[in-house]
Amino acid sequence: LSTWSAVPAGPPDPILGITEAFKADKDPRRINLGVGAYRDEDGKPYVLNAVKKAEERISAAKLDKEYLPITGLPGFTSNAAKLAYGADSVPRNQNAIAVTQSISGTGALRIGGAFLARHYPHSKTIYVPSPTWGNHIPLFKDSGLEVKYYRYFDKKTVGLDFEGLKEDLQNAPEGSIVLLHACAHNPTGVDPTQSQWKDISDFVAEKKLFPFFDMAYQGFASGSTDRDAFAVRYFVSQGHQIALSQSFAKNMGLYGERVGAFSLTTANEEERKRVDSQLKIIVRPMYSNPPLHGAHIANTILSDPELYQEWEGEVKGMADRIINMRERLYQLLSNDFRTPGEWSHVKSQIGMFSFTGLNKEQCKVLAEKAHIYMTMDGRISMAGLNGRNIEYFAKSVDAAVR
Numbered sequence: 001l002s003t004w005s006a007v008p009a010g011p012p013d014p015i016l017g018i019t020e021a022f023k024a025d026k027d028p029r030r031i032n033l034g035v036g037a038y039r040d041e042d043g044k045p046y047v048l049n050a051v052k053k054a055e056e057r058i059s060a061a062k063l064d065k066e067y068l069p070i071t072g073l074p075g076f077t078s079n080a081a082k083l084a085y086g087a088d089s090v091p092r093n094q095n096a097i098a099v100t101q102s103i104s105g106t107g108a109l110r111i112g113g114a115f116l117a118r119h120y121p122h123s124k125t126i127y128v129p130s131p132t133w134g135n136h137i138p139l140f141k142d143s144g145l146e147v148k149y150y151r152y153f154d155k156k157t158v159g160l161d162f163e164g165l166k167e168d169l170q171n172a173p174e175g176s177i178v179l180l181h182a183c184a185h186n187p188t189g190v191d192p193t194q195s196q197w198k199d200i201s202d203f204v205a206e207k208k209l210f211p212f213f214d215m216a217y218q219g220f221a222s223g224s225t226d227r228d229a230f231a232v233r234y235f236v237s238q239g240h241q242i243a244l245s246q247s248f249a250k251n252m253g254l255y256g257e258r259v260g261a262f263s264l265t266t267a268n269e270e271e272r273k274r275v276d277s278q279l280k281i282i283v284r285p286m287y288s289n290p291p292l293h294g295a296h297i298a299n300t301i302l303s304d305p306e307l308y309q310e311w312e313g314e315v316k317g318m319a320d321r322i323i324n325m326r327e328r329l330y331q332l333l334s335n336d337f338r339t340p341g342e343w344s345h346v347k348s349q350i351g352m353f354s355f356t357g358l359n360k361e362q363c364k365v366l367a368e369k370a371h372i373y374m375t376m377d378g379r380i381s382m383a384g385l386n387g388r389n390i391e392y393f394a395k396s397v398d399a400a401v402r
């Protein structure tokens with residue numbers, strides 16, 4: 001009897017499995033709207049110019065391949081915190097933010113989950129939005145936290161269910177952890193307004209909930225890294241202690257380089273040092289220390305004003321192309337094809353994704369009949385659309401909903 005005879009076949013990943021199905025489809029009309037990865041107007045992955053320039057400098061510097069410290073490249077973690085919290089954030093000026101480099105956003109969330117499971121002194125339950133990024137659930141469960149949900153999306157208005165969100169979080173046990181998407185909510189593309197964020201900050205404080213921000217798209221939502229960090233900076237300015245996971249996969253196009261950071265705001269420098277020591281104790285047995293190259297790229301960009309400027313321009317360019325695709329798709333569905341249903345949400349949603357409202361059956365038909373691939377919750381990665389395929393996409397959606 002084989003050692004592994006009891007191992008069951010597991011299901012394909014709901015997001016990454018879509019790319020596998022797309023690759024297996026050889027029809028020239030195929031479109032991949034599954035994975036949230038930017039594609040340019042020619043449907044090609046995009047390596048930013050700022051990244052290419054940073055890599056030229058790095059190779060010219062002839063760096064060695066020595067281990068990084070457990071918490072990663074010091075310049076990178078400090079610059080990542082500055083990007084997120086802002087140059088004038090109080091805890092940053094008090095040297096009270098504990099930061100570690102991570103294996104991109106997923107790794108940051110995982111370190112955060114493990115740290116909270118081990119050290120968080122209150123309820124080890126994390127409330128995540130319904131719906132949320134699929135990987136949040138197994139990731140936090142595997143970290144040892146109990147996962148519960150708070151209402152987030154209103155199918156009727158295809159918008160934020162703010163009243164439901166508020167009620168669920170106000171009914172959560174005091175001291176519960178609450179996961180908040182800082183901007184560009186995945187999969188709905190629906191974000192709270194700045195005044196709603198202020199409300200949320202108030203009742204999160206009232207109920208003594210612990211905010212864990214997932215900021216995987218800073219700069220990618222509105223095109224401004226400052227604007228997209230509003231919620232994080234507002235909460236910190238209101239005195240909340242937060243956890244934050246950052247990803248540079250999308251806004252720097254460093255997907256496969258796995259560049260991210262996890263941070264915790266603390267009371268002061270002495271406490272930050274204690275927290276930092278415990279972050280190291282979590283990371284060391286997990287993967288010991290993080291990869292070099294991506295952190296050097298990100299740090300080269302973040303620490304050089306000229307490259308930083310160029311990078312911000314490119315992030316805005318990516319965000320603008322997506323916003324342009326939203327506008328175009330809306331016009332096609334509502335004006336050209338007069339597709340049944342209300343489609344303004346395609347325009348009003350923000351970030352990488354549009355939550356189309358297509359049901360599972362329609363998603364399956366689009367894959368099988370039109371060779372168009374999206375996740376089964378009706379989410380499409382807008383960056384997969386471009387001038388050459390957007391009409392075909394709109395026409396196929398029109399046929400699928402009629």
Ligand SMILES: Cc1[nH+]cc(COP(=O)(O)O)c(CN[C@@H](CCC(=O)O)C(=O)O)c1O
Pocket residue numbers: 015016034035036037103104105106107133135181186214216247248249255260
């Ligand atoms: C909200 C969120 N948080 C964290 C991550 C982690 O990304 P990374 O930095 O690469 O570890 C992603 C990526 N999610 C998109 C990319 C593919 C994936 O699922 O992973 C997606 O939802 O398509 C998110 O959408």
